Amino acid sequence: MAILEVKNLEVYYGVIQAIKGISFEVNQGEIIALIGANGAGKTTTLQTITGLIPAKAGHIIYEGKDITKVPGYKLVSMGIAHVPEGRRVFAELTVLQNLKLGAYTRKDKSEIDETLKSIYQRFPRLEERKNQPAGTLSGGEQQMLAMGRALMSRPKLMLMDEPSMGLSPIYVNEIFDIIKEIHKSGTTVLLVEQNAKKALSIADKAYVLETGTIALSGDAKELMNNDQVKKAYLSE
Amino acid sequence: MMSFLSYFISGVSLGSIYAIIALGYTMVYGIARMLNFAHGDVIMIGGFAIFTAVTTMGLPPMAGILIGVVVCTVLGVTIERVAYRPLRGASSLAVLITAIGISYLLQNVALLIFGSNSHQFTSVVNLPNLVLADGKLNISSTTIVAIAACIVIMIALTTFINKTRTGQAMLAVSEDRGAASLMGIDVNKTIAVTFAIGSALAAIAGALLCSAYPSLTPYTGSMPGIKAFTAAVFGGIGSIPGALLGGIILGVIENLSKAYISSQLSDAIVFAVLIIVLLVRPTGILGRQINEKV
Numbered sequence: 001m002a003i004l005e006v007k008n009l010e011v012y013y014g015v016i017q018a019i020k021g022i023s024f025e026v027n028q029g030e031i032i033a034l035i036g037a038n039g040a041g042k043t044t045t046l047q048t049i050t051g052l053i054p055a056k057a058g059h060i061i062y063e064g065k066d067i068t069k070v071p072g073y074k075l076v077s078m079g080i081a082h083v084p085e086g087r088r089v090f091a092e093l094t095v096l097q098n099l100k101l102g103a104y105t106r107k108d109k110s111e112i113d114e115t116l117k118s119i120y121q122r123f124p125r126l127e128e129r130k131n132q133p134a135g136t137l138s139g140g141e142q143q144m145l146a147m148g149r150a151l152m153s154r155p156k157l158m159l160m161d162e163p164s165m166g167l168s169p170i171y172v173n174e175i176f177d178i179i180k181e182i183h184k185s186g187t188t189v190l191l192v193e194q195n196a197k198k199a200l201s202i203a204d205k206a207y208v209l210e211t212g213t214i215a216l217s218g219d220a221k222e223l224m225n226n227d228q229v230k231k232a233y234l235s236e
Numbered sequence: 237m238m239s240f241l242s243y244f245i246s247g248v249s250l251g252s253i254y255a256i257i258a259l260g261y262t263m264v265y266g267i268a269r270m271l272n273f274a275h276g277d278v279i280m281i282g283g284f285a286i287f288t289a290v291t292t293m294g295l296p297p298m299a300g301i302l303i304g305v306v307v308c309t310v311l312g313v314t315i316e317r318v319a320y321r322p323l324r325g326a327s328s329l330a331v332l333i334t335a336i337g338i339s340y341l342l343q344n345v346a347l348l349i350f351g352s353n354s355h356q357f358t359s360v361v362n363l364p365n366l367v368l369a370d371g372k373l374n375i376s377s378t379t380i381v382a383i384a385a386c387i388v389i390m391i392a393l394t395t396f397i398n399k400t401r402t403g404q405a406m407l408a409v410s411e412d413r414g415a416a417s418l419m420g421i422d423v424n425k426t427i428a429v430t431f432a433i434g435s436a437l438a439a440i441a442g443a444l445l446c447s448a449y450p451s452l453t454p455y456t457g458s459m460p461g462i463k464a465f466t467a468a469v470f471g472g473i474g475s476i477p478g479a480l481l482g483g484i485i486l487g488v489i490e491n492l493s494k495a496y497i498s499s500q501l502s503d504a505i506v507f508a509v510l511i512i513v514l515l516v517r518p519t520g521i522l523g524r525q526i527n528e529k530v
Contacts, residue, residue, distance in 0.1 A: 052414050076420030088415040090408055092524075101408050104401065105420035153420065 002061075003028045003157055003188050004049070009058035011041075011048050018044045020212040021058065026157070031179070031189040033199040033220060035233060036209035042192040043085050045209070046159045049190075050075055050082040062157070077105040081155035085162050085192075087146040091135030095126055098134050098145055102152030112152070119148040122181065140171035147178060157188045164195050176202055196233035200224045208233070238372045243495040244488060249379040251487020252386030253448070256441040257464030258471070258479035259393065260434030266410040266474035267430045270328065273335040274315060276461015277342035278435050282308040282442030283357065283452050284350055290358050297360035304439035312435025313428055321424065339458075346454035354453045357446040382444045389437060390480055397476070402429060410474070463490075463503075466510050472523025481521055 004026040011019035019041045026032045034042045047053045049060055051072025060068045067075060081102075090098050099119065103112045120127035123144045129137060134145055143163055150158055160179065164172040176198050183189050183202075193199035200206055200220045208216040208229065216229065223229050257279060264272045285307040290300035319338055323331050363377035397403035408416040409426045417423050445460055446452050463486060471482025489509055494502040513521065 050418060052417065071417075071422075073417045073420050073422050076418070082418045084415060084418060088412050088418075090411045090415065092411055093404075093407060097404060097407075101404055101416075101419045101421075104405065149419070 001028050005061040007059045010056045011044055012056045018212055022214050024207050026190050030204045031183050031202055033203035033206040034192045035196040035199055040209040041212045042209055043161055046161050046192055076153050079156035081150035081153050082159045083146045083150045087142045089134040089142050089145050094131050095134055096130040098149050099152050102149035115152055119151055123148050140167050159190045161192045243491050245375055246379050247488035247491030248484055249382040251484035252382045253441055253444050254464045254467045254487050255386050255480045255483025256437050258468040258483045260438050261465050261468040262473055262479040263430050263434050267406055268427045270331045274338035276457035277339045278308050278438040279442040280457030282439035283446045286443050287357055287452055301443050305436045308435040308439035309432045312431040316431040343454045354451040357450040357452045359447040360443045361447050378447045470510055470520055472520030475522045478522035
């Protein structure tokens, strides 16, 4: 069953069309990867889904409801979490304050504490640094914080935008392991990545974006062996 | 010595009032990233609301302050909703000009209703003066109440921001509006709450200001508004402790230069100090260093 359907989505920045009528779907329990070069429209697509940028045309359907016009902040309590590009942790707030803001839409304090505990288990370094301002963390730690913060809302669907960007290879592997774990624990994942190799290795299906349109799509394993993909995105 | 102490304390008191007003500027700037130049005139409206309740209608001062707070809160939230929210995303120049327009609008509405003559404001503070050192140091109760009010407001506000969900949401919005919305925070509501708090504080500042300087005209809020804005910039706009520090320093400088240098020159001295501080520290005393993300 599709948890998220994007239908003929069009997005403009002023007069420039960034997304030219794309359609794709994400099924419950899948990891879907959107790959493509810089400027292909990957981030724009995610930001339009969570209401940071308005759609000009088309529809975004989440759990059967049209959320195209729903203000972004309301989507969190509906079960969508978005780990934005560049992490965007609240640098001046502590790690703990950041995590608690992730649970902003939840009311039950004891349940929130339980989620917090499980996040500390998954990311022990966040617990060690819970009273430190988030801005003092390393890039990899900030990425973990951004993910932990998103998990605090207990999402059904998690959108992740370039989680490996700017990280050292060790951290990249760790972040992808974490994505797999998050997925295993029952969260559907829509992943945007420039690191196509890594993304395709963990995804079920993938869509290749090129200047605002979907150039290719299909099973992730098949796309990995596709000559066109190999040449353009896997640098082989 | 005693006269110096007396000037100093009344400077701190005046500064406390500036600090309460400066909070409105600094919070709105920190969270909505705009300069609300109509803030000073909200103080004046608060003053007239209290004047009408207490002097004209004969209500007790506390009831008058409460009415003033309600009037200003509603006014502040309405201004934000009607004039500023539609301009979210517009250039900051457009917002600034709108704020100046609202400022003139409020002054002219007050002019229409209350006329240009000055009204004698009845002090909301009816407590005996504090007499110390065998009568050599006489501190008026209004002076003390202003300082006390400022302390209480600072503590309450800091607690509110650090301990409540709404307070944390305000911090999140001030740092990154988009990321805040991804947390499920309603940015518009958070900005409205900020205007409500700033305007409620403006009413309290209006009560204190008019009790200390009882002549009330439609232009009463204008100069204190500009000075409190200066105090906010001085302390570091966006910073709450900065508003307190800036307000107090400004009040003390103003009062001491009135007493020892020249009462005509005091405003010039205040603004000269501002310019010097900004030359040395462009972000103000406690302002965060600007590192704009690209």
